[in-house]
Amino acid sequence: MxxxxxxxxxxxxxxxxxxxxxxxxxxxxxxxxxxxxxxxxxxxxxxxxxxxxxxxxxxxxxxxxxxxxxxxxxxxxACQDVKGMVEAKAVLIQTKIDELVQFRDSLQHLADACCGGPESAEHCSILDALEANS
Amino acid sequence: MxxxxxxxxxxxxxxxxxxxxxxxxxxxxxxxxxxxxxxxxxxxxxxxxxxxxxxxxxxxxxxxxxxxxxxxxxxxxACQDVKGMVEAKAVLIQTKIDELVQFRDSLQHLADACCGGPESAEHCSILDALEANS
DNA sequence: ATAAACCTTTGAGTTAAGTCCAAGGTCAAC
DNA sequence: GTTGACCTTGGACTTAACTCAAAGGTTTAT
Missing domain, CATH: 1.10.1660.10 (Multidrug-efflux Transporter Regulator; Chain: A; Domain 2)
Incomplete structure (x- = not known):
C-alpha cells in the first residue's frame, strides 16, 4: 500500500x-x-x-x-493484433529516422562547404545557400 | 508588391x-x-x-x-559562428537519431519474439515483456 | 500543540507552430 | 449598388504530457 x-x-x-x-x-x-x-x-x-x-x-x-x-x-x-501495433509503430519510427537522416545530411552538406574560419561571414556559403534564389 | x-x-x-x-x-x-x-x-x-x-x-x-x-x-x-550553429544542430539531430534507432530496435526485438498468430494473446510475449517484474 | 511534510481539488500555464473565428473594413466586377 | 473575395484586429483553440499554484485538510514528529 x-x-x-x-x-x-x-x-x-x-x-x-x-x-x-x-x-x-x-x-x-x-x-x-x-x-x-x-x-x-x-x-x-x-x-x-x-x-x-x-x-x-x-x-x-x-x-x-x-x-x-x-x-x-x-x-x-490475438497475438497478431499486438504484433501489428508494435510493427506499425516501428514503421512510423523508421520514417522519422529517415527524415532526420536526411536533415542531418543537409546540415552536414552545408557545414562541409563552409570554410568555418574567423573571417567575416560576408560571403558565408551557408547563408548564401539559404539566400539562394530557386 | x-x-x-x-x-x-x-x-x-x-x-x-x-x-x-x-x-x-x-x-x-x-x-x-x-x-x-x-x-x-x-x-x-x-x-x-x-x-x-x-x-x-x-x-x-x-x-x-x-x-x-x-x-x-x-x-x-564570422564563418565559424554560422558553421558552429549548423554543426551543433547536426549533433542534436544525431542524438535524436540514435534514440530513435534504439527505440526501433526495442520494438523489433519485441515483435520478433512474438508468434504473431491468430491465437489468443493469453501468453503474448510482447505483453509479458511489458508486464515483467524487474 | 504546533510545525513540517504530506495530501486534496480545481484550474491555469507550459512549448511550438500555427489555425480558426468573429466582427468589421475594402476592393473589383457586374 | 451590391455581391463576393479579400483584408484588418484580437483573441481563443489545437496537441502532448505534464507542471504549478492556491487554498485548504491530514499526518507525523517533537
Whole structure:
C-alpha cells in the first residue's frame, strides 16, 4: 500500500503525473483512505511499471491505454493484433529516422562547404545557400 | 508588391502563418497600403523563401531568427559562428537519431519474439515483456 | 500543540507552430 | 449598388504530457 508521493518517489516521477494518469484513465488507485488519500496497491504499482516501461519504449499515452486494454482482456485479442501495433509503430519510427537522416545530411552538406574560419561571414556559403534564389 | 494572400499562395502557406511570422519578428512587410493592407516587396518575398528553406532543413523558428540576424549583419559575424550553429544542430539531430534507432530496435526485438498468430494473446510475449517484474 | 511534510481539488500555464473565428473594413466586377 | 473575395484586429483553440499554484485538510514528529 502506497500513498501517491511514495509511489511517485519509488518510480522517480512527480505525484502530479500520477494524478494526470488517473484523470486520463491509465492508472486508478485501487482505493482511498478514510481521509480521502489515494491508496495504491501492488497491482497498481505493477501497472505503473507497465506504463513507464511502455513509455520508455516510445509509446504514447494513448497507445499505452490501448495496450493496457488488450493486456486486461488478453483472451479477447490475438497475438497478431499486438504484433501489428508494435510493427506499425516501428514503421512510423523508421520514417522519422529517415527524415532526420536526411536533415542531418543537409546540415552536414552545408557545414562541409563552409570554410568555418574567423573571417567575416560576408560571403558565408551557408547563408548564401539559404539566400539562394530557386 | 504582394498582398498577404498572394504571397501566401505563391509559397503554399497560410496567410495566418505570415501574420504569425510577423508577430514573432521573422518577417515584417515593408509597407502598408492606404487602407492598412500589408504590402510585401521582393526583398520580403526573398526573406520568406529564406525562412521556408531553413525550416525545411529543420531549423526551428527561433533558430531561423538567429540566422536572419546573422544574415542581416554578415560583416559582424564570422564563418565559424554560422558553421558552429549548423554543426551543433547536426549533433542534436544525431542524438535524436540514435534514440530513435534504439527505440526501433526495442520494438523489433519485441515483435520478433512474438508468434504473431491468430491465437489468443493469453501468453503474448510482447505483453509479458511489458508486464515483467524487474 | 504546533510545525513540517504530506495530501486534496480545481484550474491555469507550459512549448511550438500555427489555425480558426468573429466582427468589421475594402476592393473589383457586374 | 451590391455581391463576393479579400483584408484588418484580437483573441481563443489545437496537441502532448505534464507542471504549478492556491487554498485548504491530514499526518507525523517533537
Amino acid at each position: 502506497y500513498r501517491i508521493g511514495e509511489l511517485a518517489k519509488l518510480n522517480q516521477i512527480n505525484a502530479d503525473t500520477l494524478r494526470y494518469y488517473e484523470k486520463n484513465g491509465l492508472l486508478k488507485p485501487s482505493g482511498r483512505s478514510a481521509s480521502g488519500y489515494r491508496v495504491y496497491n501492488d497491482a497498481d504499482a505493477q501497472q505503473l511499471r507497465f506504463i513507464l516501461r511502455a513509455k520508455a519504449i516510445g509509446f504514447s499515452l494513448t497507445e499505452i491505454q490501448e495496450l493496457l486494454e488488450i493486456d486486461h482482456n488478453r483472451a479477447q485479442w | 504582394y498582398r498577404i494572400g498572394e504571397l501566401a499562395k505563391l509559397n503554399q502557406i497560410n496567410a495566418d502563418t505570415l501574420r504569425y511570422y510577423e508577430k514573432n519578428g521573422l518577417l515584417k512587410p515593408s509597407g502598408r497600403s492606404a487602407s492598412g493592407y500589408r504590402v510585401y516587396n521582393d526583398a520580403d518575398a526573398q526573406q520568406l523563401r529564406f525562412i521556408l528553406r531553413a525550416k525545411a532543413i529543420g531549423f526551428s523558428l527561433t533558430e531561423i531568427q538567429e540566422l536572419l540576424e546573422i544574415d542581416h549583419n554578415r560583416a559582424q559575424w
